[in-house]
Amino acid sequence: MKPKSNDLPESVTCLSLDQFTEWMKEMGHPTFRAKQIFEWLYQHRAGEYSEMTNLSIGLREALVSSAPLFSSKVNTTQHSSDGTIKILIQLHDGEKVETVMIPEGKRRTVCVSSQVGCGMGCVFCASGLYGMKRQLSAGEIIEQVLHIRRAMESEERVSNIVFMGMGEPLANYSNLDLSIRAFQAEWGCGIGKRHMTVSTVGLLTRAKKLAEDHPQVTLAISLHGPNDKIRNQVVPTIPHITVNDLIVAAREFFEETHRKPTFEYCMIGNLNSAKEHARELAFRLRGLECYVNLIPLNPVDEIPLDEPTRDDVNAFAAILREQGIEVAIRKRRGADIDAACGQLKLKADSQGFFERDAVKS
Numbered sequence: 001m002k003p004k005s006n007d008l009p010e011s012v013t014c015l016s017l018d019q020f021t022e023w024m025k026e027m028g029h030p031t032f033r034a035k036q037i038f039e040w041l042y043q044h045r046a047g048e049y050s051e052m053t054n055l056s057i058g059l060r061e062a063l064v065s066s067a068p069l070f071s072s073k074v075n076t077t078q079h080s081s082d083g084t085i086k087i088l089i090q091l092h093d094g095e096k097v098e099t100v101m102i103p104e105g106k107r108r109t110v111c112v113s114s115q116v117g118c119g120m121g122c123v124f125c126a127s128g129l130y131g132m133k134r135q136l137s138a139g140e141i142i143e144q145v146l147h148i149r150r151a152m153e154s155e156e157r158v159s160n161i162v163f164m165g166m167g168e169p170l171a172n173y174s175n176l177d178l179s180i181r182a183f184q185a186e187w188g189c190g191i192g193k194r195h196m197t198v199s200t201v202g203l204l205t206r207a208k209k210l211a212e213d214h215p216q217v218t219l220a221i222s223l224h225g226p227n228d229k230i231r232n233q234v235v236p237t238i239p240h241i242t243v244n245d246l247i248v249a250a251r252e253f254f255e256e257t258h259r260k261p262t263f264e265y266c267m268i269g270n271l272n273s274a275k276e277h278a279r280e281l282a283f284r285l286r287g288l289e290c291y292v293n294l295i296p297l298n299p300v301d302e303i304p305l306d307e308p309t310r311d312d313v314n315a316f317a318a319i320l321r322e323q324g325i326e327v328a329i330r331k332r333r334g335a336d337i338d339a340a341c342g343q344l345k346l347k348a349d350s351q352g353f354f355e356r357d358a359v360k361s
């Protein structure tokens, strides 16, 4: 969608409340309406101006043509039997990204994408198969949360946001920064930064900047191997970043923010999930303030890697715990709706899924 005026970016979601208020003033509209529109958008989950019943019909009609609320639209919505929701979003240029909401007790965590495709090439990841096509704008990141909220029950609210969908978020820093601000803002989603997590496979200079700009946001470092040889097999694109670099960065992050970083570890059968790997990892992480998330590989037809056995996963976790390391094993969620990283998009691209199964939100 092209900008409708010289000053308005691709959608209202790209703007802060101050910026939108300024735009309304320049266009000759009453400025108090900006706050009302943001309340509809962020608090009342409105998807169109026609839902904003306290605006005059004339203003609504004027804004429809001059200030589009969204630049993207939901193409497909899938509800899993375990409560997970996954949406496939079509962007203004036809590209697609996916967003997942995972319920866990009272938590409602939304996993957002930050790029179309991804250039990091992790060998287990369907998103990486495409390479990186382009960055998402801040509005396109924010819209993922606004869209998926409309698929949730009205009494449910998004409690947590994790930047762990398609893309390397720290490679799109300025838009990540703007979207964190909108998710946190009183005029926005009102989600505390302590409830947000940003993942990286190793853009450590940017991770430092994140700790300075948003010290309350949690950092998740994708490790995937106990030593450089295995890590470079899993993440072959940045061999200059060593396991030691990642551990040092985690230590510095804790010292700067007093928040424990998380190491994400995708467990792949016959590659990085044996007891000796757990022992090596435990040795390297000893004394470090951190959590470890073990993520058993979610199989994807197109990627010929082995799943770890349940025994491997449990033994690996036990070895880390024996050394006092806090470990969580990620449950597989939404398996019946292709909720693994990049899977829905993969299926859509390869099978014409959109055309056959498109559901308008």
Ligand code: SF4
Binding pocket: 118, 119, 120, 121, 122, 125, 126, 127, 128, 165, 166, 167, 168, 201, 341
């Ligand atoms: S796992 Fe994340 S960083 Fe790695 S290729 Fe996939 S999207 Fe990119």
